[in-house]
Amino acid sequence: MIGLFAVTALLAIVSAVSVVALKNPIHSALGLVAHLLAISAFFAMMDAHFLAAVQIIVYAGAIVVLVVFMLMLLNLKVESRTKGENVLSVLAIIAGGVFLLVAVPVVREAMDSLLVSGSAGAGGTGADMVAVEGTVEAIGRRLFTEYVFLFQASGVLLMAAIVGAVMLAKRESKPQPRELVHGES
Amino acid sequence: MGIEYLILFIEVFVVFNLAMSMSAFCTWVERKGSALIQDRIGANRAGAFFEIENPFLAKGLLTARVFGILFVLLGLSLLILQFGVVSLSGILPPQEVLGGVLIVGILLFGLSMVPFVIRGLGILGVINTLVCDAVKALTKEDFIPNGVSPIIHSLAPVLAALPIFLAFAIIPLAPEFALFGYQIRPQIAELNAGILFFLAMGSMAVYGVALAGWSSNNKFALLGSLRAAAQMISYELALGVALATAILMYGSLDLYAMVEMQGNTWGALQNPCMFIAMIIFFVAGMAETKRGPFDLPESESELVAGYFTEYSGMKFLLFWMGEFTEIALFAIVLALVFFGGWHPLPFLGDFVQFPQNHWASSLIGHMILMGKVVFFCVLQIVIRWTLPRFRYDQLMDLGWKWLLEIAFINLMVLGALRLAGWF
Numbered sequence: 001m002i003g004l005f006a007v008t009a010l011l012a013i014v015s016a017v018s019v020v021a022l023k024n025p026i027h028s029a030l031g032l033v034a035h036l037l038a039i040s041a042f043f044a045m046m047d048a049h050f051l052a053a054v055q056i057i058v059y060a061g062a063i064v065v066l067v068v069f070m071l072m073l074l075n076l077k078v079e080s081r082t083k084g085e086n087v088l089s090v091l092a093i094i095a096g097g098v099f100l101l102v103a104v105p106v107v108r109e110a111m112d113s114l115l116v117s118g119s120a121g122a123g124g125t126g127a128d129m130v131a132v133e134g135t136v137e138a139i140g141r142r143l144f145t146e147y148v149f150l151f152q153a154s155g156v157l158l159m160a161a162i163v164g165a166v167m168l169a170k171r172e173s174k175p176q177p178r179e180l181v182h183g184e185s
Numbered sequence: 186m187g188i189e190y191l192i193l194f195i196e197v198f199v200v201f202n203l204a205m206s207m208s209a210f211c212t213w214v215e216r217k218g219s220a221l222i223q224d225r226i227g228a229n230r231a232g233a234f235f236e237i238e239n240p241f242l243a244k245g246l247l248t249a250r251v252f253g254i255l256f257v258l259l260g261l262s263l264l265i266l267q268f269g270v271v272s273l274s275g276i277l278p279p280q281e282v283l284g285g286v287l288i289v290g291i292l293l294f295g296l297s298m299v300p301f302v303i304r305g306l307g308i309l310g311v312i313n314t315l316v317c318d319a320v321k322a323l324t325k326e327d328f329i330p331n332g333v334s335p336i337i338h339s340l341a342p343v344l345a346a347l348p349i350f351l352a353f354a355i356i357p358l359a360p361e362f363a364l365f366g367y368q369i370r371p372q373i374a375e376l377n378a379g380i381l382f383f384l385a386m387g388s389m390a391v392y393g394v395a396l397a398g399w400s401s402n403n404k405f406a407l408l409g410s411l412r413a414a415a416q417m418i419s420y421e422l423a424l425g426v427a428l429a430t431a432i433l434m435y436g437s438l439d440l441y442a443m444v445e446m447q448g449n450t451w452g453a454l455q456n457p458c459m460f461i462a463m464i465i466f467f468v469a470g471m472a473e474t475k476r477g478p479f480d481l482p483e484s485e486s487e488l489v490a491g492y493f494t495e496y497s498g499m500k501f502l503l504f505w506m507g508e509f510t511e512i513a514l515f516a517i518v519l520a521l522v523f524f525g526g527w528h529p530l531p532f533l534g535d536f537v538q539f540p541q542n543h544w545a546s547s548l549i550g551h552m553i554l555m556g557k558v559v560f561f562c563v564l565q566i567v568i569r570w571t572l573p574r575f576r577y578d579q580l581m582d583l584g585w586k587w588l589l590e591i592a593f594i595n596l597m598v599l600g601a602l603r604l605a606g607w608f
Contacts, residue, residue: 026337026399033392053381061388062418068392069414072399072407135377136438 012038207513325498345393346507352386359551379438401495409491413482419584420472426592430462444526451525458599470515516561
């Protein structure tokens, strides 16, 4: 199991790096797919089958497909370096560093508590603990009792996004008034 | 621990072989069945017997061969069924003897047709489809066009076929049985998410098709793959909502549990909502396999061959294997979710009761399931060769404006009725 974990983790890291490092946008998108599949494999290893399936359906199967679809439609070539990229990359490094500063202690704390509770149980590992949490029943119960407000709120948000998308798609491009163009030029 | 892995290995072996042979069967039906529909001879150039015969045989003889093959198959499957029933009952009650006589009669009739069957070359194109096409594909030049990324070009057919084979992992093939003290459930993975895995793998199949067109450096292929990707994304929604209706009805995501709940009445006949969901699932499934009236991605009159224009040899064959396996996959899921799986009778399920946990009733259940699957495979192929192709705007209208709306309303109605306690 630890070997499987190590291989999957390596795959996740390599594919995550390849998303940023590769020049061709389609290759980057494929790297993203591989990364999402690796994350889904982590969920599956923790017996959270529902999360694993939903991860594939929603992210790999819908969102990145749309990304790939758009890239194919636009037929982007290998990206060329632009001027503002250096500034952006410095900003990105700063943001990433700040995120690491915050994230690493949280993850360590979580891992410590997991190891303590895992060894306290009857020879149980972390996976046993999460197993109950990841089932469809457990997630559904949580969603409709504890987090029902957030669930409904995100539903309203998604609805607003869909209406907005339809509005944008349906907006007719008004023909520019002739005299205005003349006046400007 | 070791024996469990052995059982798992055998299950994987059996399921993989089942997927492959269903794909081969669909290929055969596609080639020979379309020949029958269009009044051609079809694939028959390869023979197992060294007998030179005029391949353009009289039509009556062709019909005799078709019926001969069908009778032999029917007789053999009835024989296996009989074997199961006899070993179940232990003794031979009178009606079984009568059934035995009937089966032997059918078998003899079929065998008498055998000379007609093997007289023409190659047993109705079975040899041609199963052996010669594979050898041809393996020995052809593996052509990679200029100016493409060779890795993605080679990866695309694998990505198109692999998810379909993976989806077979959650398919239960028969009721569970006990053998040598081990409880065996013929299902590779008993996932908590169950049928969601099927949807996940179905959505992953888009990548192979999309990348095939993109990596071919060919405008026709790109157009075909754009069409395919848009079509598969569109119809996935209706497919998912139709399955959600079934999930709401059964209250479970596990395919095995779903089949067990149809013991009395088949799922599609339990209430009108389930029947509508079945029809939506069937139509959306045909669109997902990019076949039938939905074969715009490979419409040969417009796009040469669509997304696999630039593929040759085994890579070309992989796309077709993926497609035919997907036909079988959708047929199996349709049979399991809406048509009772291994339960033989649409109504009055209590009328026929097989003993629990016996390997023979499991075998019979498997054969009943496979009979339904074969029926739906043939049905899909007949529809594909019967109906003309949609126009693209009609395809999108059907998916987004009709199927999805009907599926959502259907789901809400069933939910309301269940809340009211009707079903």
